[in-house]
Amino acid sequence: VTTSSTTVPGGDQDVKSPPLVIDTDIHEYILSFDEDILPRLEPQYQRFARDYNWAGKGESIVDAMPYPYPNSGVRDEWLADAGDSGFTLELLQRHVFEQEGVSIGLLNGFYHVSGMEGAYEFAHALGCAYNDYQIDAYLDKDDRLRGSVHVVAHMPVEAAKEIDRVAEHPQIVQVFLPTVTNRQYGDPYYHPIYEAAERNGLAITFHHGTHTRAAQFGFPRYWSEWHALAPVQAAQTQLASLLVNGVFDKYPDLGVILLETGVAWVPWFMWRMDDHYRLALNDIPWVKRKPSEHMQRSVRISTQPLSDVTPRQFEALVEMSDSQDIFVFSTDWPHFDADSPVALMHGLSEGLREKVLGTNALDVLPRLSDLRR
Amino acid sequence: VKHDLLPLDDLPRGAMVAVRAGKTPVLVVRTEDDALYALRDVCPHRAAPLSKGAFFHAMTADQPGHYALSDAMVVKCPWHGYEFDVTTGACTGDPERTRVRVFKAWTEGGRIYVETK
Numbered sequence: 001v002t003t004s005s006t007t008v009p010g011g012d013q014d015v016k017s018p019p020l021v022i023d024t025d026i027h028e029y030i031l032s033f034d035e036d037i038l039p040r041l042e043p044q045y046q047r048f049a050r051d052y053n054w055a056g057k058g059e060s061i062v063d064a065m066p067y068p069y070p071n072s073g074v075r076d077e078w079l080a081d082a083g084d085s086g087f088t089l090e091l092l093q094r095h096v097f098e099q100e101g102v103s104i105g106l107l108n109g110f111y112h113v114s115g116m117e118g119a120y121e122f123a124h125a126l127g128c129a130y131n132d133y134q135i136d137a138y139l140d141k142d143d144r145l146r147g148s149v150h151v152v153a154h155m156p157v158e159a160a161k162e163i164d165r166v167a168e169h170p171q172i173v174q175v176f177l178p179t180v181t182n183r184q185y186g187d188p189y190y191h192p193i194y195e196a197a198e199r200n201g202l203a204i205t206f207h208h209g210t211h212t213r214a215a216q217f218g219f220p221r222y223w224s225e226w227h228a229l230a231p232v233q234a235a236q237t238q239l240a241s242l243l244v245n246g247v248f249d250k251y252p253d254l255g256v257i258l259l260e261t262g263v264a265w266v267p268w269f270m271w272r273m274d275d276h277y278r279l280a281l282n283d284i285p286w287v288k289r290k291p292s293e294h295m296q297r298s299v300r301i302s303t304q305p306l307s308d309v310t311p312r313q314f315e316a317l318v319e320m321s322d323s324q325d326i327f328v329f330s331t332d333w334p335h336f337d338a339d340s341p342v343a344l345m346h347g348l349s350e351g352l353r354e355k356v357l358g359t360n361a362l363d364v365l366p367r368l369s370d371l372r373r
Numbered sequence: 374v375k376h377d378l379l380p381l382d383d384l385p386r387g388a389m390v391a392v393r394a395g396k397t398p399v400l401v402v403r404t405e406d407d408a409l410y411a412l413r414d415v416c417p418h419r420a421a422p423l424s425k426g427a428f429f430h431a432m433t434a435d436q437p438g439h440y441a442l443s444d445a446m447v448v449k450c451p452w453h454g455y456e457f458d459v460t461t462g463a464c465t466g467d468p469e470r471t472r473v474r475v476f477k478a479w480t481e482g483g484r485i486y487v488e489t490k
Contacts, residue, residue: 188437246437278418278466279454282432285440290467 020358020371021341023102024302025207025259025330026145028109028138029087030130033057036137040129048122060110061126064117065210067223071336078334087334089138096333097144100340103358104371106146107138108207108259112178114153115211124152124162131166139171146368148176148205153183153190160196167200173367174203174257179234181213186238186245194251201366203255208234235261236269239299243273246286248294255364259302260332263309266301267321295326300364302330303356304339311347324352328361378485389448391424394476394489400424401478401485402459404446410459411478411487416450417464417471426451431458431465 030036034057038049048054056062072079074087078095085091096102113127127150139147149166151159166172175197177185185206197204208231214220215233235258242248242256273291277284289297306314318324332338341357348356362368376394378401384390389402391414398414400423414424426449433443447456447465456465457473464471476487 250436274467278464278471281456281466282454284434284437285432286434286437 018101018103019354020373021101021103022329022358022361022368022371023096023100023105023331023333023341024205024257024300024328024361025304026092026096026105026107026333027087027335028089028092028107028134029059030111030133031059031086031088033059036133037126037129040132041125045122045125045129048119048125056116056126060210061112061115061123063210064115065226066219067226070223073336074334075336075338082334089141092333093142096331100331100333101342102144102331104144104146104368106148106173106205107134108148108176108205109134109150110209111150112176112209112211113150115178115180115209116152117182117211120152120154124155124158127152128162128165131162135166135169135171139169143171146171146173146365148172148174149202150176151193153177153185153193156190156192160192163193163196163200163202167202170367172202173365174205176205176207178209178211179206179231179238179258180209180211181215181234181237184238184241184245186241186243186247188245191247191250194247194254198251198254203257203364205257205259206235206238207259208261232261232265236265239269239295240273243291243294244284244287246284248298249286249288252298253366255298255300255366257300257302257328257361257364259330260304261301262305262307263301263303263314263317263327266323266326267317270295270321270323292322296323298364299326300328300360301326303327304330304332305337306339307337315348315352318352324355325360325363327356329357374489376487376489378487381480381483381485384485387428389424389428391422394487397489398422399476399487399489400448401487402428402446402448404459409478409480409485410446411476412448412457412459412462413474413476415473416452416455417473418450418455419452421450421452423448423450423457423473428459431456 096105111130113123116123130150134147138145149163151162212230212234214230215237220226270292277290362372378392384403386403387405392399400412400414402410414422416423428448430442431445431447434440446459449456462473462475476489478487
């Protein structure tokens with residue numbers, strides 16, 4: 001889908017300035033572990049990676065997921081464009097900014113160092129190296145990109161130090177955590193991460209990865225079960241954990257973004273959590289707002305994959321759950337189930353379109369406040 | 374409309390009692406420090422009689438796990454556990470949107486009265 005800078009997604013009229021389109025989920029790649037990560041590791045960890053038969057030297061961190069994908073995992077024409085060069089910065093710029101009309105893109109990568117279940121010091125070193133790579137290879141080369149701090153949640157004090165270090169770069173806007181199910185992110189053990197994020201004006205962004213298990217089965221027998229349920233279940237359990245453990249009460253200026261879980265579960269989740277708040281506030285009396293109020297204020301959820309939800313259904317869903325502030329746009333470039341802002345927003349009312357495409361994200365990303373018009 | 378309900382001595386401190394004020398079911402509570410409050414004895418959620426529930430101090434906490442009993446008194450619905458502040462009728466978990474009607478209650482000549490519209 002192609003758009004020009006004078007076309008409003010979903011509209012026909014010409015306007016003077018292009019719409020603000022914030023893509024909250026772009027996956028940048030490393031092209032070569034030996035070139036991109038290895039030189040950025042301290043010598044002792046270079047030895048871990050080089051000499052100790054470590055299996056994690058692919059484009060993502062050690063892969064725990066057993067499934068073959070039903071396809072390549074990325075959109076076919078984008079894969080064809082990548083050819084032998086891979087998913088380079090130039091390709092990202094062409095696909096996301098030129099073809100999709102995105103204004104600002106948030107990088108989330110694939111490098112889920114928090115997904116490593118052990119070797120935490122090494123994982124932390126890899127995360128630091130990856131953060132430096134992201135800045136060198138992406139942020140410093142395109143001021144339309146914004147980046148994440150990748151941290152190891154198991155080491156919250158070191159994670160906080162890394163957040164302080166990397167946040168000095170002005171294009172860093174968030175801290176990335178994978179939605180794993182073997183830890184409860186609301187636990188006070190992890191609060192130093194949120195404290196560091198809040199003091200630096202960063203959001204916390206969650207995205208599933210190859211370490212994300214379904215809530216009940218771990219890894220179910222087939223990819224279809226895993227892909228349909230695991231990311232959403234993991235996001236729900238972590239969001240509930242943050243809510244009931246009072247993270248949003250303790251850190252009122254902290255924003256949280258949940259990526260790639262779709263939209264239809266959100267009303268059910270809000271209603272169910274509010275219902276339990278009413279009937280069991282004595283269980284969690286430190287939570288001072290209804291879960292839905294915390295979500296409207298502090299949580300944003302990306303629309304992708306919107307799947308077969310029509311604009312009319314989406315409008316109805318937003319209206320019945322009073323969630324016009326909650327949803328944000330993302331492409332999920334370059335994955336096969338990516339959404340386009342043009343296709344996605346056709347048929348939405350202008351007010352909701354503007355919010356979802358751009359301004360809702362600004363509410364939880366203080367470092368993007370200068371984009372507010 | 375003023376309703377003469379019952380002798381004050383029939384309602385010990387810290388207790389509640391279900392009565393009728395005309396056709397209106399009313400729950401009267403008397404706190405330990407001898408304040409009287411009256412609420413409609415019907416939960417706004419699923420219409421359960423609040424008088425079948427409990428009357429006690431609300432739970433509070435300033436951080437996770439640090440439970441304490443607050444000074445605020447609540448009535449707890451016997452069905453789903455919704456709790457209502459006896460002074461305002463507001464549901465503690467949804468004070469803006471869920472509340473039970475409250476009535477003015479007082480004593481006069483050793484008897485408890487409420488006023489309904």
